[in-house]
Amino acid sequence: MAYRVIEGGITAAKGFRASGVHCGIKKQNLDLAIIVSDVPGKCALAYTQNKMRAAPIEVMMKKDPKMLQALVVNSGNANALTGSKGLYDAREMCALTAEALNLSEDLVGVASTGVISRFLPMHKISGGVAKAASELGRGREADQLAAKAIMTTDTRMKEAACEVTLKDGTIVTIGGITKGSGMIAPSMKVLHATTLSFITTDAVLAKNANAKWQDMMDTSFNMISVDGDQSTNDVSMIIANGKAGGPPVDNDPAFWEGVRYVAQSLAKQIVIDGEGATKLIEVHVRDAKSSREARSAARSIISSSLVKTAIFGADPNFGRILAALGNSDASFKLDEVKLMVSDDDISVTLFQKGAPTMVPASQDELNARKILSGKKVIIDLWLGVGHSVGEAWGCDLTYDYVKINADYTT
C-alpha cells in the first residue's frame, strides 16, 4: 500500500485549523464549524445533481472557486428551498466568516445540512461564526469538535487520515471529515455533490484536479446509498495548501491512492452509521463489461429495499439480489453469473450456471444465515461478460430507519 493510515481528522495535514461550536440552530449539540488553512489552497469540489439545489450549493457553484482558505458549515438547517433570502443568507455566512478571519470573501466556502425549507436564524449564525473563529485550533480536540458540529442524525462522528511518502521522501498528510446518515444516495458531479465531506491535505497540487476528484467521487461517496434519496445539499471538497512542500502530486498514483482511502473510509463510515442500520453491506461486482456497468450493478443491489430488508432479517432470499442486478443497466450472461456471500471467515455460493446452488436446509443454508447474521455482509457477483470491476457499500433497512424518519422535524 502506498499510504499509511494514521489517527487524525480535518487538521491532520500541516497548516489547517478547525473549530466547532453550539450557536443555537439546534436545541443542544454543536452546530457550526469553521475549517481554515494558513494559506490559500487549491481546491476541487463536487456537488449534488439534485436539481432542487440548496442555497449554499447555488452560491458555491456560482463562485466556482479554484482556491479556498476557509469553510463555514452549519448543521440543523439545510438552507434549502429558501428562495432569495436563502441565497442572501448563504453569502452572508461567507462574508461574516471572511470578516472574522480577515480574509477575502472569495476564499471562503459555505455548506449547510439539516431540515429543508426553513430560514436560517442569522443572528445565531452571526454569533456562532465569531465564536468559532476565536476558537480555532489544531489536533484531536479541534478535529473532533469540527467533525461533531457538522452532524445531523449521525450517531457518531466520521473522520479518516493517512500519510503518503512521495518519491523524493516528502511525507504528505491527507485528512477528512464527513457527515451523513439519511437522505444518502449521492451522485456528485465535479463542477456541478446531504453528505458533506471535506478533505484537507498539505500536498502540493499544481493544476486543476477536477478529473481526479470526479474519479474519487465515483469510487467512494457516489457508491453508497442509505435510502436512495439524493440530497439537495451534498457537497464534497478537497483543499490542498502545499504546506508539506515536495513535488506536485497531480499525477502521483500514491497520493491519489491515499485520497481514495480517506474518501472510501469516510463513505463507509456513513453507511455503517446509516439511519437505523445494523449491518454494512459490501458488494463487489466482477467480470463486467465496463467499470460503469459494474458500478451500476453494485449500486442497484445496495439500493434495493428488498435486499436491504432480507439482510436485516438474515434471510438468504438471494433471488432479490439477482432481481436487483436485472434492474440495473449492466449486461450479464445468466449462465455465467455467479453469486457468493461471505464474511471474513466463510463463503457460500448461492447461484451459478443459471440455477440456485444452495440446497434448502443444507449446511450451505446454515452458513448463509450465519453470514447474513453478522455485522458485515460481503456480496460477490460475477457477470461473465468482461473484466471490469466495481464496488458499492450500503446498509440494511430496519425498523429504526422508519422510526427515525417518520418523526424527523417534530
Added chain:
Amino acid sequence: MAYRVIEGGITAAKGFRASGVHCGIKKQNLDLAIIVSDVPGKCALAYTQNKMRAAPIEVMMKKDPKMLQALVVNSGNANALTGSKGLYDAREMCALTAEALNLSEDLVGVASTGVISRFLPMHKISGGVAKAASELGRGREADQLAAKAIMTTDTRMKEAACEVTLKDGTIVTIGGITKGSGMIAPSMKVLHATTLSFITTDAVLAKNANAKWQDMMDTSFNMISVDGDQSTNDVSMIIANGKAGGPPVDNDPAFWEGVRYVAQSLAKQIVIDGEGATKLIEVHVRDAKSSREARSAARSIISSSLVKTAIFGADPNFGRILAALGNSDASFKLDEVKLMVSDDDISVTLFQKGAPTMVPASQDELNARKILSGKKVIIDLWLGVGHSVGEAWGCDLTYDYVKINADYTT
C-alpha cells in the same frame, strides 16, 4: 363518464370462466388459478423490463401470442432464476392446461409469482391444473377463487369491473384481477411488463391493441410503486373474446376509458395493500413540460423512502417532496412551483414562489398534520413550465414493511 362501475371480476364479461384451487405450492391457501374464454380472444401483453426475466415471462415473450383462450397462473413460487428446468416447467404448465381443457397449447398463457429461484413442484402443479380445470365457473364465487389464488403477501383480493355502452347500444363489459403487495415498481413494456394483472372483456377488438395497451400501462400499473423493486415476473394482459358483439372498439375512446378505469382501480388496490402500508399517497403533477416529465416527477415522489416515512409519521416535512422532484428528470421553474397537500375536506399550500408558505405552529401546520394523518393523502404539485399532467399512486413506508420483508422465505 363513459363507463359504469359494476360489481364483478375476471368473469364479469360474457364467455369467461375461472377457478382457483389449493395444490400444495403454499402450505395452505389457494395457489393455482385458471381463466378460460369460450372462444379464442385477441390479446395484448406487457412484460417486466427487469432483465432477470422469470421462466414464464421468457416463455410468453417467445410465444408472443396474438390470440389466447386460457391462462394458468400459480402463486407461492415465481419460477424465476430456475434455468432450463424452469423454462421446461413453464411450458409444461401450458401443455398440462391445454390438455385438460382440450385446447391448442398456443392458446394458453402462463404466469407465476412467489419466491424467486426455487424449482416448481411439478407433481403438485399437475394435480392442481386437473382440479382447476374441473372446477371452472362463472360469477362472484369463481371470480373470487381466481383472485385469491394469485395472491402472495397480499392481504386482500383485488378486482374491478365496469360496463361501457357503445354508440350502437351494445353493452360491453370489462373485468379484471390483479395481485401485488411487495416488489412493486412495475415498468411494463408491451412486447417486452411482480404484479400480475389480467383483464377480460367481451368487446370486439379487430386489430393489434399494443399501442393502446402501452398507454393503459403508462397511466396505471407503471405509475405505482411500493418499494422501488421491479419484479422479475410482472405481466399484464387483456383478452377480448368479442362475445358481446357490436362494432370493434379499437378506436372507441369510451371503451378505453373503461379499460383505464379497471386498470387504475386495480393498480390503486395494489398500493393500498402495499406491504405494511397504512395510507394511499396520490400525486398529481400539473403544468409540466410533457406527460413523460409529469409522470417522471410524480413517480419520483411516490418512490422516495423519505417522503414515504414522513407521511407514515404524519410529519409535514415537505422539503422531502421537493427534493424528490429535484431528483427526477422533470424540468420546473422554482419560482412557479406550488405544492399543496389535501384530503377530501381540506387543503394546505406548503410552498410557493420559491419559499415555504406554511408558518410553523400555525393553523396551516395543524391542518397539514391532520391531512397527513388520514388514510389518503393527495399531493398536488405545479411545475410552471407547460400544460401537461401526470398522476402516480404510492403508499407509506412502515415498520410492517420491514417486518414482512425481513422474514419472507422463512
